[in-house]
Amino acid sequence: DAGVIQSPRHEVTEMGQEVTLRCKPISGHDYLFWYRQTMMRGLELLIYFNNNVPIDDSGMPEDRFSAKMPNASFSTLKIQPSEPRDSAVYFCASSKPGLAGEDEQFFGPGTRLTVL
Amino acid sequence: GEDVEQSLFLSVREGDSSVINCTYTDSSSTYLYWYKQEPGAGLQLLTYIFSNMDMKQDQRLTVLLNKKDKHLSLRIADTQTGDSAIYFCAENHDYKLSFGAGTTVTVRA
Numbered sequence: 383d384a385g386v387i388q389s390p391r392h393e394v395t396e397m398g399q400e401v402t403l404r405c406k407p408i409s410g411h412d413y414l415f416w417y418r419q420t421m422m423r424g425l426e427l428l429i430y431f432n433n434n435v436p437i438d439d440s441g442m443p444e445d446r447f448s449a450k451m452p453n454a455s456f457s458t459l460k461i462q463p464s465e466p467r468d469s470a471v472y473f474c475a476s477s478k479p480g481l482a483g484e485d486e487q488f489f490g491p492g493t494r495l496t497v498l
Numbered sequence: 499g500e501d502v503e504q505s506l507f508l509s510v511r512e513g514d515s516s517v518i519n520c521t522y523t524d525s526s527s528t529y530l531y532w533y534k535q536e537p538g539a540g541l542q543l544l545t546y547i548f549s550n551m552d553m554k555q556d557q558r559l560t561v562l563l564n565k566k567d568k569h570l571s572l573r574i575a576d577t578q579t580g581d582s583a584i585y586f587c588a589e590n591h592d593y594k595l596s597f598g599a600g601t602t603v604t605v606r607a
Contacts, residue, residue: 386540413593424599425541425586438594473540477593484529484548485590489540 386490388474394496400462403493406455407476415487416449416459417473425473431457464497471495502598504587509604516574518601520587523568527589530563532572535584535600544572544585579605 387406395401407414415430429439434451442449446465451457461468471494475487504520522530528549533541547554547561547570554561560573574581584600 415594425597427594427596430594432593475540479593484546485593485595486531486543486546487541487595489542491538491540 386474386476386488388472388490388493390493391491392494392496394498395464396498397465398463399497400460401464401468401495401497403459403472403474403495405457405459405474405490407457407474408478408488409455411476411478411488412454413477413479413487414451414457415475415477416457417475418470419473419492420470428459461495464495466497469495469497501596502587502589504585504598504601506599507602507604509606510577512577512579512605512607514577516572516577516581516603516605518572518574518585518587518603520570520572520598521568522570522587522589522596524589524591524596525565525568527591529590530561530570531588531590531595532559532561532570533586533588533597535586537583541586574603577603577605579607581605 389404416428419425428441429449431451449459471492473492474490477487479485501523510516531546532544534544535541558575562571582605586600587598588595
C-alpha cells in the first residue's frame with residue numbers, strides 16, 4: 383500500500399480564495415482524521431470520520447471550514463474563504479483499530495498551505 | 499493539546515542516551531503513544547504502551563509509564579544523528595488522540 387496520500391503537497395493562495403485539500407486513506411482503514419499543525423498551536427484535531435460518517439467536528443475552527451468523505455477512499459477539507467491565519471500544514475491520517483484496541487494512526491505527508 | 503505536556507527542546511551528544519518526558523491527564527487512556535516527525539514529513543508511530551504495563555522495550559527504545567503520576571518517558575539509547583526529529587507523546591480518548599506540543603531533539607556530534 384502507498385500509505386495515506388494527500389494532495390496537493392503545497393498550496394499558495396490569496397486571501398478570500400477557496401482551498402480544497404484532498405486525502406486518500408489506506409485501503410481498509412475505517413477511521414480518517416484531519417489535523418492542522420502550526421508553530422503556535424501545535425497539532426490540532428479538526429474532525430474525524432468513522433465509516434465515512436463525521437463523528438466529531440468540534441475542532442473545526444469556524445464555518446469557513448468544511449470536510450466531507452463521500453466514500454471510503456476519499457476525503458476533502460475545504461476552506462472558503464481562506465484567510466492568512468489559516469496558513470499551516472494540514473495532515474490527514476487513517477487508522478484501523480487493532481484486535482487489542484491499539485490504534486496506530488498512519489499520517490500522510492501533509493499539505494503546506496500558505497494564504498497571502 | 500492541553501492535556502498532554504512535554505518539554506520543548508532536548509540537545510544530546512551522539513552516542514549518549516536521550517530521555518524525553520511527558521505528563522498526561524486522562525487516567526482512562528488505554529494506550530499511550532510516541533510518534534516521531536522528521537522535517538517535512540508526517541508523524542510516524544515509534545512505539546506505544548498499554549496502560550497496564552509499566553515498561554516496554556523495543557531495540558534502542560524504552561518506554562516507562564508511571565500511572566500514579568501520569569508520567570510517560572521515552573529513552574533512546576545510543577542516540578544517532580538520524581534520531582534528530584520532533585517527538586510527540588499522545589494519549590487516546592476513544593479513537594481520538596491528544597498530542598503534546600512535541601519535543602525537538604537535536605543530536606550534536
